[in-house]
Amino acid sequence: MKANVDRTRSRRLTLAAVGLLAACALSTPAALLADEPRRLPMIDDAVAASVSLPTVTPVVYQPFIGIACEPGDDPLAPRYEVGALFDKGLFIRGVDPERDPYAMYIGGRLQVRHTGFARSAETWTDSAGVTRTIRNRNNFDAERVRLNIQGTAVDPALSYYFILDGDSDGASTADFLTFFFEYEFDEACRLRFGRWKIASDREWLLSSRFLTLADRSMATEYFRGAFSEGVWLLGDFGDGWHYETSFTNGLSTSTRRPSDLDDNLCVAATVFWEPLGDFGATFVDYDCHAEPVVRLGASTAFDKSDDRSDAGFPGGDDNFVRLSDGTRLSDLGVLGPGVQLLGDRVLKSSLDFGWKYRGWFVSAEWFLRSIQDLTATGPSVVSQIDDHGYRCDAGLFLIPKRLDVIGRVSHVSGPFGDAYEYAGGFNWYWGSGKRDGKLADPINKFTFDVTALDGSPVSTTTADLFAGDRGVLFRTQVQIGF
The missing domain is CATH 1.20.5 (Single alpha-helices involved in coiled-coils or other helix-helix interfaces)
Incomplete structure (x- = not known):
């Protein structure tokens, strides 16, 4: 049942x-x-x-990234592509730049450095009569931690560039080191506006990715300008001629508030000629030219700083200008007992030369600076200060695109004393960018150098130099970039 x-x-x-x-x-x-x-x-x-149903075959759609398609567009045709390029970084960009002119490249760079300094004197006395201690140093730090963002927008000829920068010297904080937009009318005329380097001095204008040793020379650090906001006009005239001009707030004003600026502008210009062909982005002969290449250049800059105490502006320079013994020109007592700078006129010029051939290279620069029309809170002991100096780097590749050795000498001379730098070192390039079928590039490298200093006239944390330094500086650095 x-x-x-x-x-x-x-x-x-x-x-x-x-x-x-x-x-x-x-x-x-x-x-x-x-x-x-x-x-x-x-x-x-x-x-x-x-289940007794017709066989179902899945469709594999091609992925695409981008803005909404226009009416009538093929939905299977990608409008944007994603990828990576060496020395540009990760990117998203339009497949057809004329139709979709938007592109963004995101790259980065890191310099990790060990610095050691053994002093040969314990103190130094500046021009204001202040005695200061020279310290031994032994430390690790991250010197340049940078995120680069660049690309095009709105129009294929309109590009943008931003650098977010951080380092141990800046209390591990990050800020925008530079930013600008640039419009290219043609090869001979590009208009740039934002914050960038003033257009003067060849080694200063060289990207810090391509420096011959761990950092720039003492002489360049002493005579150079810095970053400032303004307008640039640059381009290529053809036949190897290139130029760049800038109209900025000052020689170095990127860290100053608008309320701290006077109503003067800094004017700078540089020009260089490459008569034997493209010289390249670096001073060293990384590409081992089969035929010699040469670069000849010149730069100049003029800056004014006036007393604007009547308008509530602080007087004097921006603490960037120093004397040849390392004293800041704006320090109290430099121009006389109890006297402080209110205004000045700075005119500086430089000539530069570069040569490359079969792995050898020479890069040299001569500097001249004149500080005139000094105004102060009282009678000044000087009315004009003239300085000059030079730098020279030379070296060769012992192993092509892998190992080079480099020597350097630089000198600063002025009415307040002379300073010398003698340096030597090497770079080992391990490479991450593909060139000629091999992994090699001039950015990713290990650097070691030794520098003898006889009275540094400048303080700069990027080069690990401090005013008054006398002794031997050791720098070991690893640089990684993409």
Whole structure:
């Protein structure tokens, strides 16, 4: 009796299941039953195979990234692409720049450095009569931790560039080191506006990615300008001629508030000529030129600083200008007992020369600076200060694109004393960018140098130089960039 009941119940369940399947088949949209390349929703392959329905083949859509397609666009054709390029970083950009001129490249760079300094004197006395201690140093630090963002927007000729910078010297904080927009009218005329380097001095304008040793020379650090906000005009005239001009708030004003600025502007210009072909982005002959290449250049800059105490502005320079013994020109007592600078005129110029051939290179620069029309809170002991100096780097590759050795000498001379720098070191390039089928590039490298200092006239944390330094400086650095 029980068996009959079980069989009856089984027949009823079977009929109910068949009825349910028939109802599902009748209620299934025609689009799912058609021979279109679509997948049944929420049904896996095993279940679908057990059901008597047409075979369903999934469609593999090509992925694309971008803004909404225009009417009539092929939805399978990508408008934007994602990838990576050496020395540019990760990117997203339009496949057709004329149609979609938007692009963004995100790259980065890190310099980790160990610095050691053994002093040969314990103190030095500046021109204001203040005696200061010379300290031994032994420390690790992250010198340049940078995120670069660049690309194009609105128009293929309109580009932008931002650098977010941080380092151990800046209390591990990050800020925008530089930022600008640039519009290219043609090769001979590009207009740039934002914050960038003033257009003067060849080694200063060289990217810190490509420095010959761990950092720039003592002479360049003494005579150079810095970053400032303003407008730039630059371009290529053809036949190897290049130029750049800038109109900025000052020689170095990127860390100053607008309320601390007077109503004067700094004017700077540089020009260089490469008569034997493209000199390249670096001073060293990384590409081992089969034929010699030469670069000849000149730079100049003029800056004014006036007393604006009547308008509530602080007088004097921006503490960037120093004397040849390392004293800041704006320090109290430099121009006389109890006297402090209110205003000045700075005119500076430089000439530079570069040569490369078969792994050898020479890069040299001569500087001249004149500080005139000094105004102060009292009678000044000087009315004009003239300084000059030079730097020279030379070296060769012992192993092409892998190992080079470099020597350097630089000198600063002025009425307040002379200073000398003698340095030597090497770079080992391990490479991460692909060139000629090999992994090699001039950015990713290990650097070691030794520098003898006889009275540094400048303080700069990027080069690990401090005013008055006398002794031997050791720097070991690893640089990684992409």
